[in-house]
Amino acid sequence: MDPQSDLQQTDGSTPAESTDAPPRMTRRQMLTLISMASVNFSSMICYSILGPFFPTEAVKKGASQTVVGLIFGCYALCNLIGSLIMGRYIVQIGAKFMLVTGLFVSSCCTILFGLLDRVPGGPAFITLCFLVRSLDAVGFAAAMTSSFAIVAKTFPNNVATVLGSLEIFTGLGLIMGPPVGAWFYQSFGYEVPFMLLGCLLLIMIPVNICILPTIVADPSKDSFFRLLTNVKVVLICYTIFTLSAGLGFLDATLSLFAIETFDVLPSSVGLIMVGLSLPYCLSSPLIGYITDKYPVTRKWFLVTGALTTAVGFCLLGPVPFLHIRSQLWLLVFMLGVIGFSLSMTAIPTFPEIITCAYDQGYEEGLSTLGMVSGLFGAVWSSGMFYGPTVGGLITQHLNFEWAAAVQGGLACLAAFLLALYYICHQPQQSVRDERRRQTDENTPLLNE
Numbered sequence: 001m002d003p004q005s006d007l008q009q010t011d012g013s014t015p016a017e018s019t020d021a022p023p024r025m026t027r028r029q030m031l032t033l034i035s036m037a038s039v040n041f042s043s044m045i046c047y048s049i050l051g052p053f054f055p056t057e058a059v060k061k062g063a064s065q066t067v068v069g070l071i072f073g074c075y076a077l078c079n080l081i082g083s084l085i086m087g088r089y090i091v092q093i094g095a096k097f098m099l100v101t102g103l104f105v106s107s108c109c110t111i112l113f114g115l116l117d118r119v120p121g122g123p124a125f126i127t128l129c130f131l132v133r134s135l136d137a138v139g140f141a142a143a144m145t146s147s148f149a150i151v152a153k154t155f156p157n158n159v160a161t162v163l164g165s166l167e168i169f170t171g172l173g174l175i176m177g178p179p180v181g182a183w184f185y186q187s188f189g190y191e192v193p194f195m196l197l198g199c200l201l202l203i204m205i206p207v208n209i210c211i212l213p214t215i216v217a218d219p220s221k222d223s224f225f226r227l228l229t230n231v232k233v234v235l236i237c238y239t240i241f242t243l244s245a246g247l248g249f250l251d252a253t254l255s256l257f258a259i260e261t262f263d264v265l266p267s268s269v270g271l272i273m274v275g276l277s278l279p280y281c282l283s284s285p286l287i288g289y290i291t292d293k294y295p296v297t298r299k300w301f302l303v304t305g306a307l308t309t310a311v312g313f314c315l316l317g318p319v320p321f322l323h324i325r326s327q328l329w330l331l332v333f334m335l336g337v338i339g340f341s342l343s344m345t346a347i348p349t350f351p352e353i354i355t356c357a358y359d360q361g362y363e364e365g366l367s368t369l370g371m372v373s374g375l376f377g378a379v380w381s382s383g384m385f386y387g388p389t390v391g392g393l394i395t396q397h398l399n400f401e402w403a404a405a406v407q408g409g410l411a412c413l414a415a416f417l418l419a420l421y422y423i424c425h426q427p428q429q430s431v432r433d434e435r436r437r438q439t440d441e442n443t444p445l446l447n448e
Contacts, residue, residue, distance in 0.1 A: 032154045035212040037169040039147050042204045044173025046110050046197045049181030055256050061121035069392020071129050072252045076384030078134040082141030087374010090149055091367045096212050099146040100205055105139030107201030114194025148373035159351040164288020171281020178273040233356045235417050236349050239306055241383040242410040243346055248387025249407050257400040262328045275332040279339035284347055291348045298348035299422045305344030306415035312338035313408030317401025350376055
């Protein structure tokens with residue numbers, strides 16, 4: 001077989017399905033998995049290194065807690081705008097070109113961020129932090145939007161399973177980023193973590209150019225706005241918002257809270273953050289497999305996960321009216337609960353939105369997948385803007401405990417609204433899920 005034809009697929013092609021041969025990964029699928037795994041790992045390790053030490057370093061340079069929250073928040077705001085634009089024009093730009101270019105921009109910005117300690121404190125430092133983080137966010141949006149769309153296109157019948165498996169590498173990046181970044185910061189100073197990880201991203205660029213398959217597609221005339229007329233999509237988007245808001249809040253405030261309350265070092269903060277990433281990393285593949293094999297379980301995971309997230313945030317401080325003393329073991333345990341509940345809630349959302357889009361008559365192709373990916377990224381980014389910004393304000397004017405409780409309240413509202421929707425739409429949903437399950441049972445696990 002011609003390798004080039006194995007690497008290309010058009011939206012008009014029909015995947016060959018066979019129930020006789022055992023399911024196996026094709027060459028194109030294997031290359032895609034390798035590429036996406038490298039992107040997830042390298043991007044997330046670069047994203048997560050800031051948490052343990054940057055807030056403290058920024059405060060030394062004259063930034064307030066609110067400004068630190070805004071620096072984290074501007075990343076999310078630019079990611080939001082970038083995700084919508086990239087998702088809408090992914091076909092015209094090209095999924096592979098978008099991903100590689102996004103990695104290049106993100107790597108350069110990571111290296112530049114490591115040079116900011118040479119800038120005088122005050123307005124100059126703060127302005128450059130906003131500028132570099134904003135450009136980095138656009139590059140990250142390009143890489144992640146194209147990544148989700150490529151995965152969904154390559155594995156149309158097992159989106160949650162593959163995304164859940166790839167979240168192992170996302171989780172590894174999130175796990176390794178804080179302790180590795182904190183250790184390099186303590187040992188070699190501010191610049192070294194950013195330089196090393198920026199170079200890691202640069203190395204990923206030629207690797208992905210060589211192994212990432214090319215996907216050719218035709219543009220679609222569908223829009224985000226019609227998709228948002230679906231009540232279920234709106235509720236799922238709100239759920240995504242609450243998850244990312246909670247994570248953004250923790251990025252901007254957890255390190256300072258742990259250092260001030262428990263008198264720990266920045267390197268120890270990195271290890272504390274592992275308590276959030278490790279359960280997410282380990283549980284995501286299993287939840288992805290279950291929700292693909294039994295789609296009816298998605299609604300239960302969404303509701304239960306959102307409710308568990310609410311409990312986790314309320315006990316993270318804990319919330320003052322419970323009169324429970326803050327303890328390090330309780331903080332780490334609740335981070336683990338939040339990490340597990342995050343996988344329960346986040347993994348089913350992407351395939352659920354795709355299902356809603358197809359039910360609304362959207363074309364099955366890269367254009368729709370890019371649009372859904374862009375919507376997912378935009379909503380996630382809006383939460384990442386809200387979390388550190390509003391969370392930073394509440395922390396500054398009240399305390400961390402109350403700010404965490406607010407995040408728990410948002411998740412509790414999401415659980416309530418989703419449960420109410422599923423109760424009201426139970427009959428119609430059951431019929432659709434049963435029909436889809438019967439279709440998937442006749443489809444090999446991994447399809448070309």
